[in-house]
Amino acid sequence: MVTQSKFEPMMSSTLLDAGARLTPHHYKIFSSQLQYQLVIGTVCKLQESGFYWGAISGKEANSLLSEEPVGTFLVRDSSDRRHFFALSIKTAFGPKNLRIQCDGNSFFLQADPRGSSTAPHFNCVLKLVHHYMPAKVADGKGGMCGVYFIHTGGEKIPLELLRPLSSSMSTLQHLCRKAVNGHLDMSDKRDLLPRPVKEFLEKYDSSI
Structure with missing residues (x-):
């Protein structure tokens, strides 16, 4: 069960530019210019990720995942x-299936209805996904984030994000970029890189 967010209609998602367009069935209204920019940036990165499936339904997603390993x-x-x-x-x-909540300036999952803590917020869906992956999977450095539980049909199921299901073949350049992003000790050395390389890394700043 996911709490529904409320917002004032100000800007339709049909106004997205051709470079980062949500699919035709998408009718959500943007609540602000800031939210519009937030979603635009996220769509661009999701399209680079290789595990963004666009306008498939929950039923289609369930079918794709039915024969895949847990996680x-x-x-x-x-x-x-x-x-x-x-x-x-x-x-x-x-x-x-979990709805990803979006307020004016962040994405988040619904907080545990039986807990007192609030869910962490992120400025990109990729960062949200990264947070809920075990650190040893996301960065190759070991460790584990706090467990998030899915409450559905009376069940309490731990959320385990272990392996993205690819929707497209990643280029060798993109695979190299993810590898570089996974090494945090590289962050202080990026200023030494040529500008085209820095811009390429900044375009997709996730390791997943």
Whole structure:
């Protein structure tokens, strides 16, 4: 169960430019110019990720994940017009779908309705996904983030993001970029890189 966000209609998602267009069935209204820019930037990065499946439905996502190992996941457009994106995951109880909440300036999952803590917020869906992956998977450095539980149908299922389901073949350049992004000790050396290389890394600043 996911809490529905409320917002004032100000700008339609149909105004997205051709370089980062949400799919035609998407009717969510932007609440502000800031949210518009937030979603535009996120769509551009998701399109680079290789595990963004666009306008598939929850049923189609479940079918794709049904034969995959537990922990396999993908990001898609939400079929609910009140949300932009959804996270589909193969759990030990089968495929599950989570709406990704979006307020004026961040993305987040619904907070545990039985807990007192608030869910962390991120300025990009990729950062949200990275947060809920075990550190040894996301960065190759070991460690584990706090466990997030999916509450559905009376079940309490731990969210395990272990392996993205590829929607397209990644280029060798993109694979190299992800490898570089996974080494945090490189961050203080990026200023020494040629500008085209720096811009290429900044265009997709995730290791997943």
